[in-house]
Amino acid sequence: MRTAEPRIAPGGRAGTVDPARWPDVAAVPRASRARRAVTEAVVRRALSGLPLRVRFAGSDTVGLGGPLLEVRDPDRFHARVGTAGLVGFGESYLAGEWDAPDPVAALTVLAAHAADLVPAPLQRLRRLWALRRPHEERNTPDGSRANISRHYDLSNDLFALFLDDTLSYSSALFRGFPATWDLLAAAQHRKIDRLLDLARVGGGTRLLEIGTGWGELALRAAARGARVTSLTLSQEQRALARERVRAAGREDRVTIELCDYREARGTYDAVVSVEMVEAVGAEFWPAYFRTLDERLAPGGRVALQAITMPHERMLASRDTFTWIHKYVFPGGLIPSGQAVEETVREHTRLVPARRDAFGAHYAETLRLWRERFTERAPQVAALGFDDTFRRMWTFYLAYSEAGFRSGYLDVQQYLFTKEDSVR
Template identity: 30%
Template sequence: MSHSHLDAIDAQLWPGVAEVPVPRFGAWRARRAEAQFAQACDAAGLVLEGADADLRVAHDALFDRLAHGGWVGFAESYLAGEWTTPDSAHLVRVLKRLLGAGYAPKTPAVTESPATGGELPTELVKLYAGDRVSHQGGIFSTGVPTTVRESVPAYERSGAKEHFVDVTHLSEPTAVDREDLRSAQERAAAWLADATRVGAGSHVLVFPATGLQAAVQAAERRAVVDILTADPERAEAVREHLVLAGVSDNVACQDIEHLVPSPQEWRGRYDAIISIEALESLGSRERGRYVQAIDRLLDASGRAVIQATVATEQMTGPGRDALQALKAYVWPGLGLLTVPEINKLVERSTGLRIVAQTHTGPHYRESLEQERSFFVGHLREAAAAGFDPVYRRLWTYQFALREALFALGMADSVQFTLVHRNRGGRR
C-alpha cells in the first residue's frame, strides 16, 4: 500500500513515524483496531465527521499503527498527520475523553533507557516559556492553600513505623490568562526557596537547570548558588540569562557529564538543594542515585525540595500506556511514581525523610494549558528555529497529553521537602 503522505518525513530522524508498521495478521488486526477505535470514540462522545468533528482520520494507516503499537501508534499517527483536530484545545479534549472512557489498545512497553545528559533544547523552551530559558509549573495568585498534618508509613528499615508530613493542597486557580504565567512561575520558585529556607548567605544547589527561576529567586535573596547541567548548550544560555537577570555575581552554572553527579564529579555541602522535574524522567536505575546525591550534598541541618510529577490513585492502565509515547520520543526514562513510592525511595535509599509535600496539580495543569497555547502561537518561529513538522506536532501532543492526565486527576505535581532523619524530626 502506498503511503505517499510520509515522503516528506525524515526517516533517519523519525523512523517510527516515517514507516507504517505491518502488524502480524495485518488486515484483520487493523480492521479490529478500527472497530475498537470507533467504539471508543462513540463511548467518549467524540465526533469523527461533519463540521463539528473533534478529530478527522485522513489515512487508514492510523489503524495499522494502533494494531501494532496501541497508544504509541496513536501518537505516531498524529505525528505523521494521519489524524488531526481543529486545534490543540480539541487535541486535549480527544485525549482526555478517550482516556476517561478507558480506551485501552494493546500497547507494548517501550524499553527504558536512562537520561544521561541533555536537557530540553534551549531554543525549544523559549518557544513556550519566553525568554526565561527555564520551565516549571506555576502557582497562580488565586489558589488558596490548605495544610493538614498527616501520619504516613515510615519505610526506613528500622525505627518508627510512621511519621508526620505537613500536606498542603492548593485550590483551583481562577480567571487566569497567558499574562499570568510569568508571575505564577516566579511565585512557584519563591515557594521552593521558602520551603528550603533560603536567605542571605545560604549556599544553594539547583539541579538540573530546569530550576533556573528558583536559582534567580535564591540569588535575589542574596544566597550563593550553583546550578548544575549536563548540557553545554543549556549552560551557555543559562549564563546569558543570569547576566541579563543581574545575578551572575551570585550564581555559577557548572557543566557536568551526567545529570546525576557522582562524588568524583561534584562535591560540596549545601544549606539548600532545589531540584525540579528530574525524578520522573531519570529511569528506575537512576532514581536511587539521584536521591543519594541529594543526601550526600545536603548539609546536616539543610533542607532539600524536589518538585516532581506523580501518578495519583486515579491513574489507570490506559493512562500509563498513553505515557509510553512520551517515553519513546521525549523522556527515555519516564516513569511516574506515586507519593508513597517516592517516600519509600527516599527512606530506603538515603538518610533523608520527607517532612512536607505541597500538591499544586490544578495550577500545573493551568500552566501546561498556557504553555501549550504559547507554543502553538509560535509555530512559525519553531519552524524558523529548525524544528520540523513532526517535532512541532510532537511538542503539541506532549503538552496535550499531560494536560489531559492532570485534568482527569491521574497526575499531580508535588513539591517534596526533605531533611536528614538524624535531625530528630525537627522542622
C-alpha cells in the first residue's frame, strides 16, 4: 500500500507530484520499521565500500570518498528501496528524496559496482524479491505496438528539442574527444555512413531498414541511389519521417511502412537495423534475427547497431522489472554480445563477419543530449511536460550515460553476411 504525501522537490523545496500522472512517485510505499531497518543496513553496507560519499540527512556520511550523493529523506528513501529495489531508487530521485551535484558521476560508480551492490545471499534469492515484468508488456505484435508508442509517440517536438538536426536517436561516432554539440550531426552521419558502407549500400541496392527513427538513415541511403523500405511501429515517427522524405524529394526511393518486423515481406540486398534489437525482448530474438535472414538475398549483408551488456548481468536481470521499463522503455531488454551471436548461430544462416565497439562515443552522445535537454527546460515545459517528467527524463539520460561511462553498457556495430559473401 502507498500513501500520498508531499515530496521534496528539486532544490529542496516542498512540492507535490500529480498523483494521476505519477502515482508511485506521489505516494510513498508503506514499509514496516523492521523492513526499513533491514534496508538501511543493507544499503549502508553496500555503499560503505564504494568510492562515493553518501550523506544521509540528520545522520553521518558513508563511503570511501568521491562523488557526493545526498539522501535528503532517509525514511522515504529506505521505504522505496526496501519495497521496490532499483525501481524505488529511481522513484525516490523523481520525488526529490535524494540528489547529487553530479548525478552522472554518482551513478557511474553505482553502475560500475552493479554486480556487487546486492549481497550474494540476496542475489541467489533474486526471484523472490525482484519485481517481475508485467505480462502485458511482452513484445507480441500488439504488445510491441503499445510499448513503442509509450516512448516514441510522446511528442516529435520533445525529441527535436534535444536531438540534433538529423533527429538521430542512437549513438554517434565521433572522430575524437571531447565531443561538442556542433560536431554531433557530423558524428551521426559518420555512424550512418559506416553502417551503409558495411552493408555495401549504393546505387540500385534494395535496402530494408527495421526501425525508421525519424528517417535520416533512409534519406542518406536514398542519396546513394538505394531503394529503401523502412519499417516502424511509431505513428509519430512515421508521420515526420514521411514529411522529411517529401521535403527531400526522395519519395520515389523511400517507402516508410507502419509494420512490425515479423510482417516484413520481400527480398533485399541489404538489411540495416539501428538499436532496434533492444526493444525486441529475449523471447522474440530468434524471430527478429530470422527476419533479417529471411528477408536478405543470398550474398547480402546485414549491418546492425546494438547496445550490449555483460552476459552474466543480462542473465541475472533479464526477467527483472526495472525503473527503465516502468518509466522509459517498456518491454525492453539489452542483449549481451554472446546472446546476439548465439541467437544468430542457432536460428539463422547468417555469418558474423565483423564487430566494432564504441561505448565511449555513446557516453558523449548522451552527455550532449542531456545538456541540451537541460538548457531547453522552458521549451519542454511549454510542450506540457511537468517538473516530474523533466526530472525523470534527465535521470534517464544521466542513468544511461553512467552505464556507458562505467563500461556496464557498450554499443556495437555488427556485420553479418549470408553465404559468406566476404572475400
